[in-house]
Amino acid sequence: MHGHFYQPERRNPFSGEIAPQPAAAPYRDWNARIDAECYKPNAERGNLRHVSYDLGPTLAGWLADHDPATHQGFVDSDPSPEADGADGGNAMAQAYNHAILPLASMADRTTEIRWGLRDFELRFDRRPTGIWLPETAVDMPTLRILADEGIHYTILAPWQAADSRLDTRRPYRVELSGGKSIVVVFYDAALSASASFESDATMDADSFAVNRVLPRIAGPGFPDGSPRTAVIATDGELYGHHQKFRDLFLARLVNPGPEVPDRGFDVTTVGRLVGEVPASVFPATQIAERTSWSCHHGVLRWYAECPDASDGRWKGPLRVALERLASAIDTVAGGLAAEVMEPAALWQARNAYVDVMFGAVGAVDFARGRLPLATDEQRRRFLTLMEAERWRLAMFASDGWFWGDPIRLETKHVLLCAAKAVRLIDGAAGTNLEGRLLDDLSTFTSPSRRIDGAGIYNEALVEASQPAAGAAVLADTVVR
Numbered sequence: 001m002h003g004h005f006y007q008p009e010r011r012n013p014f015s016g017e018i019a020p021q022p023a024a025a026p027y028r029d030w031n032a033r034i035d036a037e038c039y040k041p042n043a044e045r046g047n048l049r050h051v052s053y054d055l056g057p058t059l060a061g062w063l064a065d066h067d068p069a070t071h072q073g074f075v076d077s078d079p080s081p082e083a084d085g086a087d088g089g090n091a092m093a094q095a096y097n098h099a100i101l102p103l104a105s106m107a108d109r110t111t112e113i114r115w116g117l118r119d120f121e122l123r124f125d126r127r128p129t130g131i132w133l134p135e136t137a138v139d140m141p142t143l144r145i146l147a148d149e150g151i152h153y154t155i156l157a158p159w160q161a162a163d164s165r166l167d168t169r170r171p172y173r174v175e176l177s178g179g180k181s182i183v184v185v186f187y188d189a190a191l192s193a194s195a196s197f198e199s200d201a202t203m204d205a206d207s208f209a210v211n212r213v214l215p216r217i218a219g220p221g222f223p224d225g226s227p228r229t230a231v232i233a234t235d236g237e238l239y240g241h242h243q244k245f246r247d248l249f250l251a252r253l254v255n256p257g258p259e260v261p262d263r264g265f266d267v268t269t270v271g272r273l274v275g276e277v278p279a280s281v282f283p284a285t286q287i288a289e290r291t292s293w294s295c296h297h298g299v300l301r302w303y304a305e306c307p308d309a310s311d312g313r314w315k316g317p318l319r320v321a322l323e324r325l326a327s328a329i330d331t332v333a334g335g336l337a338a339e340v341m342e343p344a345a346l347w348q349a350r351n352a353y354v355d356v357m358f359g360a361v362g363a364v365d366f367a368r369g370r371l372p373l374a375t376d377e378q379r380r381r382f383l384t385l386m387e388a389e390r391w392r393l394a395m396f397a398s399d400g401w402f403w404g405d406p407i408r409l410e411t412k413h414v415l416l417c418a419a420k421a422v423r424l425i426d427g428a429a430g431t432n433l434e435g436r437l438l439d440d441l442s443t444f445t446s447p448s449r450r451i452d453g454a455g456i457y458n459e460a461l462v463e464a465s466q467p468a469a470g471a472a473v474l475a476d477t478v479v480r
């Protein structure tokens with residue numbers, strides 16, 4: 001079983017607080033509600049000790065602040081490398097901001113992956129061997145970066161294999177350039193779909209084990225000695241949040257206790273299955289480029305008119321607007337940094353800035369380490385650039401494009417991240433990138449409310465500045 005545990009960054013980037021979300025009642029906000037219904041009970045029941053999981057950094061940081069015991073439950077469920085039988089462990093890393101990596105620039109992919117790996121290392125006290133790709137969105141350049149960063153395996157949907165007749169009951173290797181390769185475990189589509197969407201199937205774990213799981217893997221192993229396996233990969237929030245009491249189903253399925261007779265299969269983690277096995281052992285296969293687990297049209301859902309969304313006409317213009325903003329921020333940041341550092345050093349600093357975001361290094365110490373000869377003023381400006389880059393990366397969280405209407409809070413949140421980034425840069429450089437951003441955002445419209453993207457941007461800023469949102473200081477609302 002693999003659980004993908006993830007929530008986007010919900011904190012208002014201006015105040016650092018999450019605005020109350022009345023729809024999450026009786027809890028203050030969605031993170032608090034999903035914690036009570038899912039993260040906390042699954043950690044307390046010990047379910048995490050028997051499954052593989054990734055804990056997205058933006059959720060992990062919230063848990064560490066708001067429910068440290070549950071956060072510790074996730075950490076402690078991943079055995080230390082020294083423990084017996086800990087090969088590969090339980091936990092996998094996740095790319096940091098949950099951006100769709102095949103749609104990102106190579107520099108952004110590298111930063112997202114490095115941040116995810118480093119956040120994992122700081123949190124779990126070991127280097128990860130596996131990584132979960134946001135929405136399992138993949139292409140060959142992304143796999144190549146993973147291999148370059150020392151990652152050994154990832155999990156994909158079966159329809160992400162180029163060979164549609166692939167047997168998912170065993171792991172594969174994908175060969176990359178330069179003699180490198182990566183292990184890919186394709187999950188079992190039928191079992192994962194029934195665990196996710198068939199509420200009747202998950203009423204009784206014993207019956208699920210006998211009638212659903214066992215038939216998928218019964219029989220002898222493969223000629224090379226590999227056992228038959230079935231990986232059930234789902235959102236972690238299924239177990240208690242999307243469906244009440246499914247945390248109990250998970251507990252019974254993965255840790256039935258001594259009173260349950262041998263069910264004919266063992267429960268293991270993906271890390272134990274492949275974490276320490278050389279990729280060369282597994283047969284080679286190829287992936288279908290630019291595919292994902294939650295869009296059957298490649299990665300269309302996050303930039304264009306995927307038929308699964310009721311209206312996707314706004315998605316392309318939103319992405320173009322934010323991409324133009326991102327490249328402008330990078331150009332301006334590069335120009336400002338040029339007086340104190342080589343161009344490459346700025347991007348190396350960005351890749352390392354996750355240590356400050358995590359709290360492992362203080363911002364002042366970080367700036368001193370990167371700019372030993374600079375003045376305090378130059379270091380302050382450098383830190384402003386780092387913060388601008390932080391929020392300019394956060395504005396590509398996939399949630400902003402997932403649904404059918406940009407008026408939703410997920411899209412408003414990525415617009416707030418854009419506002420934070422652009423105001424930092426405009427403030428430091430005296431530019432007016434925000435004006436151009438508003439022009440670009442005005443090219444799309446909310447299908448339900450008929451206001452354009454610039455109007456949504458302004459509305460998000462006004463909402464974020466309400467006292468209830470915990471906003472400390474906000475500049476005056478934007479006049480176009």
Ligand SMILES: [Zn+2]
Binds near residue numbers: 295296297306307
């Ligand atoms: Zn789609």
